[in-house]
Amino acid sequence: MTCEAISGALDRAEQTGTTTQADAALLLGARGDDLERLLVLASRIRDEGLERNGRAGIITYSKKVFVPLTKLCRDRCHYCVFVETPGSLRASGEQSFMEPEDILAVARAGAALGCKEALFTLGDRPEDRWPSAREWLDEHGYGSTLEYVRAMAVLVLEETGLLPHLNPGVMSWAELQRLRPVAPSMGMMLETTATRLWSEKGGVHYGSPDKDPALRLRVLEDAGRSKVPFTTGVLLGIGEDDADRAEALFAIRASHERYGHIQETIVQNFRAKPRTAMQNDSDLELQEYIAAVAVARVVMGPDATVQAPPNLTDPHELGLLVRAGIDDWGGVSPLTADHVNPERPWPHIGDLAALTATTGFELRERLTAHPPYLADASTWVDDRIRPHLNPLVDPDTFLAIEDAPVVGRPFDPRVTPVLPTRASTAALSPAVADVLSRAASAPAGLSDDDYLLLLEADGADLDALAALADEVRRETVGDDVTFVVNRNIDASLFSPDRLTVEQVGALVAEARSLGATEICAQGAVSGGPGYDYLDLVEAIRAQAPEMHLHAFRPPEVHEGAARLGLSLGEYLAALRAAGVDTVPGTGAFVLDQRIREVLGGPSVLTVEQWERSITTAHAAGLRSTATIVYGHVESPEQQLAHLRRLGALQDATGGFTELIAMPFVPLDAPGVTGTRGGPSLRETRALHAVARLVLTGRIDNIQTAWTKLGMRTSQTLLLGGANDLGGLLLDGTLDPEAGAEAYRALDRSDVARLADEIGRPVRQRATDYGPVTTPSVSTSGATAEEQDPTTARGTDAGREAGAAGSAGTGAHGGGGGAGVDLPSGRERTDLISGARLP
């Protein structure tokens, strides 16, 4: 690095007040006079921002207690001394998790000292690695560590009034939604964007799944989209170089530019700890650190908050951090240690105030969420947390009212029924009311008896159950009613005389031109020469390389593999290589051997075969749907066991995208006798709601099988736990007599109306529930959004015939069980003109 290069970068930064990523990497090398210039620039930028934001001359901190909820972790960061193993905990006589009483003791003591923040910092998802963590959670009735975090945040709010700041590591989208109402702010250090430190043996993040930079950047994005005031930052001195540092800072800036949610960028210096893999590494050098803090200020700009922890730099050097442009010291505790850096005590707050004063600044207490976010609380703060926050916020500055009493207040459980029939709590049976109140804080943590009670709920109890499921749905995936635009191809027709390779190509080309993003192919192919499963994949792929291909149920996969003499794993890998993207998880019915024997003929896979097929698919990188067919001979116990089984499979593989609950339709299963003839509406509602609760944190999307349930029932279910309408398969002009689903159609205007009637937005999704990325093409030149009417039909649900699941029986058209309004057959409509076809 030449001095000219650095002073050139300084010149440019001084002139523009900002910098580029390449210049930032240069500026990180500034030392001596260059560093002096950089500090002056960083101070100037910070001071301009403070002035503009009405807080000139103020440096903030948050008075907090540290709650190390669990020190078990599935990661193994080489610098971390916080993390413990079950063995080390046993040796020191500690539990896997802090008990609620211990958490409250810390929080109460903090409140008595005027603290207003409870910082929950903990290991990532320890239950995935340590059976003892799983057991502790099971015994205490929590489905996951993050469910326990949520419950403890509520407990702390109610009992002490401290405001939770959650720093639990990587959070899923669903977890962010679940946690947002219980904390005004959250955070997760990006640490670094240097992937090699994670992917290469010897790197500090090797073997730590949660430290994949791509994953952490995803969390940053999700937090932004969820409007969570978010603290993040970089950890310096762990093997990254200046280019990496600049890249990480620019990644944070880019995410903030998209969503405006980065309330604070922490520039944290690595400190070597005994008993860690990095114990012999040296601490980050001071000049290098100071330069990085200043560069962070220049990169993040005048309106950002840049934080450096005051306990990781020696007291007599803290003035340098102020000169480097910080405006915040982060959380400081008068009570608890910094458990991440236990050897580095916090300065006394009085000393920190005095020291800050010598740099010309006044130290002021802020809350966990920074002033700009509290000033726009309707955007950034969930209304359930506001009653806890408001008494502590100074209405002029949005900083803390330092001497405000910190007292607990009840947390709004929000079990407000939203269904047409409103249930008053008084009308609930006491047992159901009790179960629901526990379900509100731990939906996935109830006992079998609890869920069985809910599966039998009726009347006001059922309405309240549905309302809670609706709330959990909203917190998990938001309000959008989603659907995918696709076309079903009945694979059982694939043969030289019924549906040729050319016809398949034409169907696919047409589907693509009409805006489909997915082709769904199910049904047993005959397997003649050139007409096997892989040939069908090839025929589809040849037409549409970009289209998502969702194809072949477990029985078909078994058959296809046997035909070629391949193992399931080999065959699924071949399907994937040929172009299959996901597989339908249909043909599951209820995963109970006796039930399958009653319902199915000889072609029905055993429980073991079905599970192996799905888990092998997941292992091969093919995700799948998960399904249940209910309302035949199964008991509520068996329904629940099935849902739990799907949840356990999901824990093992993470491969399910959604659950589709399909009512048994007797007319589709002519050979099956002795059933209860399909489910009632009551049973349908209870099952969907219970599925939403049981699968919280595991399977986030619950699809309503509209082809079997009809529109009115689907609306009811979308208000009672479900969030997705499934596939709207294009019914184009080339459609052959496509078996069971022929002439069943929904179009976009139907979907829009359906959602509008229940007050919800609609969103077209990709198969994996992400945004639709490939722009839809249309022969008419209209975009997918404009195309209307687009006739459409269901995906997996459409193909799952009543019980035995034989594809293409064509035996549709009658009513289902009581209360299940099947859609009436619809005439085919021309996709472009909307005109009825003959």
Ligand SMILES: O=c1nc2n(C[C@H](O)[C@H](O)[C@H](O)CO)c3cc(O)ccc3cc-2c(=O)[nH]1
């Ligand atoms: O006491 C600590 N507080 C840490 N905090 C808390 C921080 O000091 C403040 O308390 C919060 O920013 C809330 O105001 C973090 C918060 C995050 O969101 C992300 C990372 C950290 C890291 C630490 C830390 O190492 N030690």
Ligand SMILES: C[C@H]1O[C@@H](n2cnc3c(N)ncnc32)[C@H](O)[C@@H]1O
């Ligand atoms: C809570 C945050 O603390 C940081 N962290 C973890 N271990 C150390 C260490 N030895 N030195 C400095 N910071 C550390 C990480 O950035 C983590 O995300």
Ligand code: SF4
């Ligand atoms: S830094 Fe966090 S993720 Fe890494 S081992 Fe420690 S607790 Fe686990």
